[in-house]
Amino acid sequence: MLRAQGKAVHQCDSGWVPVFVDQEQSISLMSVGFLLENPDEAVVWRGPKKSALIKQFVSDVAWGELDYLVVDTPPGTSDEHMATVEALRPYRPLGALMVTTPQAVSVGDVRRELTFCRKTGLQVMGVVENMSGFACPHCAACTNIFSRGGGEELARRAGVPFLGSVPLDPELSRSLEEGRDFIQEFPKSPAFSALTSIAREILNATPALLS
Amino acid sequence: MEEVPHDCPGADSTQAGRGPSCQGCPNQRLCASGAGAAPDPAIEEIKEKMKTVKHKILILSGKGGVGKSTFSAHLAHGLAEDENTQVALLDIDICGPSIPKIMGLEGEQYVEDNLGVMSVGFLLSSPDDAVIWRGPKKNGMIKQFLRDVDWGDVDYLLVDTPPGTSDEHLSVVQYLAAARIDGAVIVTTPQEVSLQDVRKEINFCHKVALPVIGVVENMSGFVCPRCKKESQIFPPTTGGAEGMCQDLKVPLLGKVPLDPHIGESCDKGQSFFVEAPNSPATLAYRSIIQKIQEFCTPRQPKEDLVSS
Numbered sequence: 066m067l068r069a070q071g072k073a074v075h076q077c078d079s080g081w082v083p084v085f086v087d088q089e090q091s092i093s094l095m096s097v098g099f100l101l102e103n104p105d106e107a108v109v110w111r112g113p114k115k116s117a118l119i120k121q122f123v124s125d126v127a128w129g130e131l132d133y134l135v136v137d138t139p140p141g142t143s144d145e146h147m148a149t150v151e152a153l154r155p156y157r158p159l160g161a162l163m164v165t166t167p168q169a170v171s172v173g174d175v176r177r178e179l180t181f182c183r184k185t186g187l188q189v190m191g192v193v194e195n196m197s198g199f200a201c202p203h204c205a206a207c208t209n210i211f212s213r214g215g216g217e218e219l220a221r222r223a224g225v226p227f228l229g230s231v232p233l234d235p236e237l238s239r240s241l242e243e244g245r246d247f248i249q250e251f252p253k254s255p256a257f258s259a260l261t262s263i264a265r266e267i268l269n270a271t272p273a274l275l276s
Numbered sequence: 277m278e279e280v281p282h283d284c285p286g287a288d289s290t291q292a293g294r295g296p297s298c299q300g301c302p303n304q305r306l307c308a309s310g311a312g313a314a315p316d317p318a319i320e321e322i323k324e325k326m327k328t329v330k331h332k333i334l335i336l337s338g339k340g341g342v343g344k345s346t347f348s349a350h351l352a353h354g355l356a357e358d359e360n361t362q363v364a365l366l367d368i369d370i371c372g373p374s375i376p377k378i379m380g381l382e383g384e385q386y387v388e389d390n391l392g393v394m395s396v397g398f399l400l401s402s403p404d405d406a407v408i409w410r411g412p413k414k415n416g417m418i419k420q421f422l423r424d425v426d427w428g429d430v431d432y433l434l435v436d437t438p439p440g441t442s443d444e445h446l447s448v449v450q451y452l453a454a455a456r457i458d459g460a461v462i463v464t465t466p467q468e469v470s471l472q473d474v475r476k477e478i479n480f481c482h483k484v485a486l487p488v489i490g491v492v493e494n495m496s497g498f499v500c501p502r503c504k505k506e507s508q509i510f511p512p513t514t515g516g517a518e519g520m521c522q523d524l525k526v527p528l529l530g531k532v533p534l535d536p537h538i539g540e541s542c543d544k545g546q547s548f549f550v551e552a553p554n555s556p557a558t559l560a561y562r563s564i565i566q567k568i569q570e571f572c573t574p575r576q577p578k579e580d581l582v583s584s
Contacts, residue, residue: 106476107477107480108441109441109445109480111446112412116410139340140341140371140439147410168539168542169542173374173403174372174374176403177403180405199507201503201507202507203507206500206503208501209536210498235509235510242467243513
């Protein structure tokens, strides 16, 4: 999604060098994807092996000076999630961002994620409701393909901040497919304003979360 | 099996019981004796249990959020519409057990007389309960589901899995190894980002000798209810599932368009086929279900019928 496929990870004295995805070198990336010889290769690993790699990603990568380390996780509350929390604990993680779609079935799983955060002492920064409505590009009618409001309701009931809703936007999907920078190319998209507003909320909330 | 150390080399590894991280593990003696490398007796027990189960189908996806559980649930509904067909749906997404909600079940296990469901969701007392288990404990649960549930006479056992290629997938394939799985259906959405993960799933199926029944492309286009024009919300920038299936010589079972009624039905725990019987999505589902049935029960060639 960040147009970094096929890049290789190198070693330096302080560990693995993460891959920079932009010219300005403001975003670096580490993923098991860089360690596969063939992108179609399945990573058929059980929990302990996955946990060991995650620990290495935190301790053996030469991240350098970072303002934010963002960790994308798979769905669930299992090995990867426990390994990440344990590996990051000494570094006092800012918190967890919950992403849900609006329907009850999705919210049902995120409720369990919130419990995971509570049990592992991970602060919840807020909830984002993704795929929240679709504006037809032909007639502008808005359809709630995956229902609506579930994310906001969840945040309210759980007493955590609701950071915003991101609508469905085919241009966002297309940009990710082609590794283009959606933020640069589609400033007029409703998804753009939602995403930048959420980013701003996180930036504003950081000092309070740190203390 | 109790909790294992974080750097557990694996019970079937050559280092089992002998590695530095094995010190202090309650299973160390067992592993060092080589017992971990011996075949699990549960595999034979499960083979016995599965003698009354005619067809076993796994539903896989590379990515999360592609509609796999929705598909599994509706495959179950579709097959069970024939009251003479006994269907069982097993949900092995231990951390995210959505099947009870999608099937409208609070604790009872039968949707209809001929459609039963098993899920870890039934064992949780609150919708907020999190199942924070590592791999070995999840594997133990899956073993119990397969070995200790009285499945009875079942025509189709459908197994809904979490996304990926990890403990749950390895375990279900291993535990059913002696019992023969008919095959796997892989659910995807049209984008390359999703297809990339489907290729990995197909790769996994080849590695574990699991036949691929075919691929379902979900969320394939959206027809605006007002102007009736179609939009590709998840654009198939690299040819969608159709292109990939042609390349990999794997059947494309069908494409299901986006329909807001699907999500609504799932949230209400009702069959979408009942709510919207003439929707293009329903018709797509029915065609896919028929192809799956044909894969599992191929019709005899005409020559054989004439001579018998």
